[in-house]
Amino acid sequence: MKNKIEKNIVYGLIVILFLNLIMTGSAYYTLQQSLELRKWETHTQEVLLNLEETLSSFRETHSVLRAYTLYRDKELIDSYFKNKRIVLEKIQELRNKTVDNPVEQKRLLNIESNLKEKFSYMEDILLIKKYKSFQDYVELYRSPNGFTLSEKIKFLLQEIKDEELRLLNIRKHNSKINMTISVTLLFSGIVLNLxxxxxxxxxxxxxxQRRLKTEEILEKSNQNLKLYSEQLERSNRDLEAFSYSVSHDLRSPIRGILGFSKILLEDHGAELREDSRRIVNIIIRNSENMGKLIDDLLEYSRLGRREPMFSVVNMKVLVEKVIEEVISYYPDMKAEISVAELxxxxxxxxxxxxxxxxxxxxxxxxxxxxEIPKIEIGSYQNGEETVFxxxxxxxxxxxKYQHKLFNIFQRLHHTDQFEGTGVGLAIVKRVIERHNGRVWGKGNLNEGACFYFTLGVNDKNV
Incomplete structure (x- = not known):
């Protein structure tokens, strides 16, 4: 459940990051478009302003011409040429600013052509020396050709102005749409993240909440487990006490049976029939086995009650003493014994x-x-622990029977093959448990066995 929730959070975060990336990219693209549209809006405003200035200067040339016609002031001629220059410069600026629009370029060429013709006409009026009388000025000034050119120029300028206004409206509309998209993306991103x-x-x-509930269940389970452990510990203590008591109480009768059976055999063996002597021998042998079993049970029980007394032990010396003791039980056995440095x-x-x-x-x-028994005793390092x-x-x-090795009364060989009580390895396990160590065995049938043990954390400081 925990892993599933964590995975969902991670997947959700990935999706959110992906969507944020898309929205950020879209917002950036929209912003770039808005900036581009804003630039074109500014450009259009400049073109419109240029058109107004062009039209104003063109009208000024007409005003100067009319004033000169009336007053013949030579200073007005300078004003005329100044405004003419301004008009032509503005037309050139318009051509530079509308280079992306072929239609307007064509219109501007047409305007420029008409302006040249118009200015030629107006300059004919200004050249007074070519005319003989005031009536000639008036006739030339009022000629249809001059009026037609003026109207045509104004019309073409108005067409350009209308086109620029149309483009300005389109760009403002697109800019508004982009702004709406940007705001929508921003708002969507905020909503998505929230x-x-x-x-x-x-x-x-x-x-x-799930963890709190789990902790409550775990706490309750721990309390129950603690209670069960205490009950089990009491039961084990009671069982060990009972086992010790029973074993101790059985010890005297078994010794009595064994002692009297030996006396019977020694003092009256000659008087007994063969089958009677056989039965007495069976009683003696079984009593001895029972005595060994009781001794082992008492030893096993004592191990559970006694607190270990830790000290530094010379393993090699201790092993050699034990080997010497064991050999006394097998005096005729010629074994090859190898003891490494321990x-x-x-x-x-x-x-x-x-x-x-x-x-x-x-x-x-x-x-x-x-034929040649071989026994090897040694050790090796496994990380920080020593394995004997x-x-x-x-x-x-x-x-396949290794799980039974250290259980009490469990034997992997029949008593007819090898004698024993089935308690020896259980005692080994209990000793290891008292040292907080580990014990395990490996073997193959008819090929030998090897038993390993460690002595736990107490052995690390040696």
């Missing part, structure tokens, strides 16, 4: 001795039928 923030907050709220350990010496005794005695027991091992080339075991 929606995502609200959705994210809602998902976080739901997740926090590091010191931080452990309970007596518990560690019990562990080594059980593992090494098992190695002797399960390899005694080999006891290896033999004996009967081994099938790895």
């Amino acid at each position: 929606s995502f923030i609200l959705l994210q907050n809602w998902l976080i709220y739901k997740e926090s 590091p010191y350990a931080n452990a309970d010496t007596s518990l560690l001795k019990q562990l080594l005794f059980n593992l090494i005695s098992n190695a002797f027991k399960y390899s005694q039928k080999k 091992f006891v290896k033999d080339n004996g009967a081994g075991f099938d790895m």
Whole structure:
């Protein structure tokens, strides 16, 4: 559930970022278009202003001409040529500013042509020396040709003005549309981001509620588990106490049975029939096995109640002492024993001795039928921890039964093949648990076995 919500938030963020990227790109494109339209609006305004100035200067030439006709003031001639120059310059400016519009370029060429003709006509009027009387001025000034040219020029200028006004309106309209799009994109982006923030907050709220509920369930489960653990611990203590009590109480009767059976066999064996002696021997053998089992159970029970006493242990010396003790139980066994250099350990010496005794005695027991029994004891480093091992080339075991190795009363070989109580490896496991370490075994049937163990965090400071 948690991963799903986190994935949804991540996917949502990716989608939002993608949409924001699209909207930002669109807004940037729209803004660029708006700037371009604004530039063209300014350009159109300049063209319109230029047209007004052109038309004003053109009208001024007419005013000067009329004034000169009436007053014959030579200063008016300078004013005429000044306005003529302005008109022609403005026409050239208009041509430069409308180079992108072929229609207006054509109109301006037409205007320029008509202006030249008109100015030629007007300059004929100004050249007084060519005419004989005032009546000649009036006739030339009022000639239809001059009036037609003026109207034609004004008409062409008005056409350009109308076209520029039309373009100005179109550009203003497009600019307004772009502005609307920009505002819409901006508003949509704000709404989209706010929606995502609200959705994210809602998902976080739901997740926090789910976690609170999970924590409540977990807290309740922990309380129940703690209660069950306490009950289980009490049950285990009671069971161990009962086991210890029963084992201790059984010890005396078993010893009595064993002792009296041996006395019976020694004192009256000759008087007993053969089958009676066989039965007494069975009683003695089973009593001895039962005694060993009771001793092992008592030892197993004591391990659960005793607190380890940690100290620095010379592993090589301890292993050699244990081997010497085990050999005394197998005096006729000629085994090849290899003990490597072993590091010191931080452990309970007596518990560690019990562990080594059980593992090494098992190695002797399960390899005694080999022609040349081989037993190897060594160690190696696995990161920060030291791993000790006891290896033999004996009967081994099938790895599919390895989960049973350290369970109490579990045996992988029949008692007819190898004697034992099924408690030895369980004691090994309990010793390792008291040291917070690990123990495991590997083997192959009829090829031998190897048991590994570590002594936990207590061993790291040695």
